[in-house]
Amino acid sequence: MSHMNIADIDLNLLKVFEALHDESSASRAALRLGVTQSAISAALRRLRAVYADQLFVRTGRGLAPTLRANQLKPVISEALNKCRQSLAMVDPAASHYEGRSVTLGLSDDFEIAYGRRLIEEIARRAPRLRLIFRQTHSQIVATALMERSIDLAITAGGFAQRLLSREVLGEGDYRCLVDPRSLAPGQQAISLEEFVSREHILVSSGGFIGITDEGLAELGLSRHVCASTTHFAGLPYLLKGSQAVATIPAHAARHIAAFTGLALLPCPLALPRYPIELGWRTNAQPDPVLLKVREAIVASFTTWPPSGD
Template sequence: MRPSLLCWKVFIKQIIQKMKINVVDIRKLDLNLSVVFLAVWQERSVTKAASRLALSQAATSAALARLRETCGDALFVRTRGGMEPTPRASAMAEQLESGVAHLWHVLTQHQTFDPATTVRSFSIGMSDDFELAIGPGLSRLVRDEGGQVSLIFRQTNRHTVEQMLNDREIDLAVVSGTVRRAWITQEHIGDAGYACLVDPEALDCPLPLTVEDYLRLPHLLVSYSGRSGIVDIALNALGKRRVVHTALTHFSAVPAFLTGVRAVVTLPSHAATALERMAALAVCPVPLDLGEYPVQLLSRRDGDGDPALEWLKEKIRAASVSALDVAGAEADSRPLAESRPTLAG
């Protein structure tokens, strides 16, 4: 549960008294204004900030006006793209976000957690490739040790994770790529590569695939946008292109579309390995050099030190290392076709 504004005021008052700061001076400030400031900063919109805070737009605008008067700065300037922060606002935002995170940590640092007896539910954000590869192992680890702990997996990716963490829809997230926010704690927990998945009974060519076979086969595409992916970027660099006959948004749908079909799909290797175990499909190396990408564990900074979250992070690390290492080892052990160009080629 988030600390109430009253708790914050009491805590701040205690700190001020210890520091022998004049409490009368600080009481002249409306601490609600800092909440409004952070909402506008994160949403870049007065309307969205008002909705998020359950305030009227007029009340939010009035609070912003008081903020401007208090700070002696415009703070946010209305542009076609939204409310753009001034340099003063940008400097304030990082300090306020860090301050709120520290305050939350101080208020909750004495919490205790026993996974065997504490009843608690965690929401974890993952795209379904990580859910397929990491989720089952994580569930087993939690079940073995946390008898009263339940997990809720939520569909998340790097485009939606910031908002979901900010709105506390999820407690933690596993995503690809990098997120840079002062209020988010980011931990690198591994690296992922790519592999091909096929139905070997439906193909008219041997495995592993050569680049010629790879380009000749129809492709399934799994993409958030449904338009293109890293394979197309790599092929463009080689002056080549592929034919995508079906685009999907969920990795879990691949077996239904690929089984019995003469086609190939290029997936994160951990997802390909997980799907191979679920269906009569085969994993083989990608005949292109697609490189690797980082896998990150994200959480709100104001949850740092929470013993329950730290326990769950430990389980996610263990499940992730297992899934990513197994997928990487299996991909490395599979032979490559001889004609394998690289991006530099």
């Protein structure tokens, strides 16, 4: 084991480490940092000596981090963010968002409904900051936050972890989407009987049973699910030209209907409303950039959606 002292380490090496971990490619890391590829290779040789580990190994798909590199990543990124934060303390007026990114975990119903709005709110508060949307859902969100693969998350619950904080952004309910060509002329609603007789497309992160099945079971009814998918963005393509119906969160249903011409209908089944929550790692010294992004998220939800349907 080499005995290294912080005095022997060039802190620029840490920026190279972060870029290599994010980009999985020496050429892309070089572009990101504005240096030559040979400078990246030289830095990687020094990093390997410092940490006595390969750190990144060549695979068919670029550079893959080793176990040690994955353990180091959150620590190194946090150290670099602390440095960026220190500059912001000296010069609060300057925007120190260039080169920084915040990763927001959410399922794509929130991305569809709020993504554009979030990009605009964040650009106003933290210009040049890059927002990374990463798919998550309530079963895995706590782990993703604790493992630092995401910085913040918007989900319908899932933050029941002692080291996580949360804030309720609002409450959601459900709407149905169908191809308008499958409706009678002027038809604005769908009866429970017609709802059950149609085929259904389920959006689920893994299960065979959705909230709709539970609601129908209470009435002694069941439905036929012809297909299920993990993401909402595919729905327009799966519904168009069919008799199928999808029952999804209202915020996404409104946006999908507006963009694709699918018909938005009230759900003929009474389904429970659910809380929409923002979650983050509890931290005694919160990062000002994350605070800015949290403010932007809260603002996006308080002014949206327009009340009334």
